[in-house]
Amino acid sequence: MTNESDTKPFILDYSNRVVEHLGIKLYQNMPTNVVAEYVSNCWDADASNVHIDLKGSTAGETPQIIIIDDGMGMTRDELTDSFLIIGRNRRSDAKENTAIRKRPLMGRKGIGKLAGFGIANTLDVLSVPNEKLRSSDLKDGQKVYWLRFHLDKMVAGTSSGGRTGYEPEVIADGLELSHLPTLCNDHGVSDIYKDFQENCSNGGGGVCIHLHDTTLKRPISPEVLLKSLGRRFTVTLLDPDFKVLVNGKSVTPEDAFPAFYDFTPLGSYNQSLTASISVGSAAKDLKYWVRFVDITKEKNWPTDRAGIGVYSHGKIAQDRPFFFDIKGKEIYSRYIYGVVEADWLDELDDDVVSTDRRSVHWDTDWTEPLFEWGKANFSKWVDEFRKWKQDQAVAEAKDKIKNQPSRRRLSAPEEEALADLLSQVIPNLGDDEVAIGEAVESLTSAWIHEPMRKITKELWTKVFALTYREANQFAVLIDQLQKSLLPEAMGLAVTMAQRVSAITAMHNMIKLDKTETDLQRLIEKFPWLLGPQWDMLSANQSIKTLVKTKFKPNPDDGEWNAFSDSGRLRPDFVFLSDVGTRNEIVVFEIKGPECDKTLLRSEYKQLGRYLDIIEGVYTNLDIKGVLIGHDRGGFKAPDERIKILLWSEVLDSARALHVSYLESLLKASHPDADDARLKQISDFGGAETMELLQRLRSITDSEILVQALEEQSATSGSQSVQTG
16 A cells, blocks of 8 residues: 555755845845846846946935846746746856857856845846847837845745745736836836836836845945946956946946056056966966056055956956965065956856855866966966065165265165165055155165264264373273274174185185186176285276287287187286275286196286286386286296286185184174174184184183184084085
8 A cells, every 4th residue: 555645756845045045145244246146147138238326325214226237138938937947057048148249148056136135125126128139039019027026925935836936026017118107106216217217218128126125234335336346347347338337437447446556567457468278188268467456555455355366257256365375475465466267167067166256166177277377377476576566666765865865875886785675664664755764864874884983983083182181081982982893893804704705615616617707707896805905906997908909919929829719828817906096006817727727937928018018008107917827837937026826825815814804803892692793704704714713712812702603613514514
């Protein structure tokens, strides 16, 4: 025997609470997203104009929203068979995909119609089929259909037929268009539907959505809605056949986007870049543009609006903030504002976009290639902007340095270094010109040690003003003078450590057989590499040119033909002239690693010829020559003007002299064991410098310093082992 209950068909019923979950819960307190859902419906309906009217700005009025389009409009059959079916996939209907302007449909899930219930208890849908767009399929001409939906009844009740469903209140069912004004007056909404009535004149039509009895505590700001629509759609800005107006004002780039920096190599909203990625076995096209927000103009720029928005069919699919999971670049990521258009995301068999269109399901075979493309490029975009911003900051800092009121002048290298330092400070001061000016003045003053030198000058003035009766004050002032000079002495000590490190690097450079030209360039720029005694010498190009033009090698001396085909013996030389007294010229002839290891008599004679040429022009100057190579060669050097040195002698002497100078500075300074500059000396000078200092035990009169040096030396040795 079979029970009646056993013969009932298996039917999946949909609870009316689906409206609550897909409408109220999904869009609750998100009025701009609600409006965006209806705007996308207007696009799908082939509208060319959308008018959004925000009502209720007067105190005491309940906010209302009216959305009117001039699209296809809906017939009675379309209302019953399409609009009133929740979850219908419009893209499966071939008729839906034959719009006049051939637009790709935005709608997919068939639930956007419920969005209004996230902020309204009552929703009116007013539709008039548009004869202009669909004259061929209208049998009865233009008719008015007006349905009213009450949220409380939708959630609570069922239809009279026992089905799970809801029958909306029908205000007009196929009413003649001529009755529309009277109908609007009867319901007290004549002003509200004025724009819609205009749409319907002369064979037009469309749809009007009216959200009233809203739960909004305050009306939507037109400015906020304009920005939101600009962010959620690309078509509102780029498609000339689709115009959206809010309270009569069109959505524009100025409304939609924040102020950007003038960094434009990554495209702009009206000039996108293109890319192609492999998705499965197919190539998928992308369009994108990336800009960076000028937060000096957008002082209240919220970080939740930064990042990349991914769009499909002109509508947001992955909302901001979104950074492709890039970490560690937060300082500059907060500036980024980008758009990636991937229409194919909405054309996949699998629906990869969330219902509220705020995120994409990235963990699929279809979406992962796009995610990896974005991740790889995001870092590049940020790095390009960071470099540009740094260059801009340096340029601004240079301008500030040059135009500071005090007119302090720095050398070009100093200006470059100080500008780089200031570029880290100025951006954090915003547009506070007073603070920026003070920062520039203070750092420039500190750079040239001005405050300490002013103190030192005042102390010297007091010393020389003392009389013989003020011996006790003299001792006090001398002690103060010594203290005032300590920063300069320790600064010089760090410089000496840097030089020792450079000389050691040069020694290694020679071992690695670097070219003679490399050595020349180094020595011309940094003559102290040959020893601190040459520190005041500089390259003199005019004398170098003189020798080139005056030196006429004897063709018979084939080995000295500077213009031979082989060019192997073409002379390379460095000339340094005294920039202080201008009474001495020193000519260096260096033979680098690629030359023969042994110096030749002919090289010695060549340097003598250089000196002869120079003496013939500069008769009142003392002319000297230095020949540097790897081995003296065993020949005699009768020319008293020329000194022959080996590279080993030059570098050992230069390093020893610099270390000795460093030792003297430390001895005079008596720094504390935890002085940060001792760490710099250790870091810059390296283990060899610290070892040489330990050998010079004259510094041991300061036990604290000896201990500090030993600690620093041990640290340097440990670091060298680790890095080795």
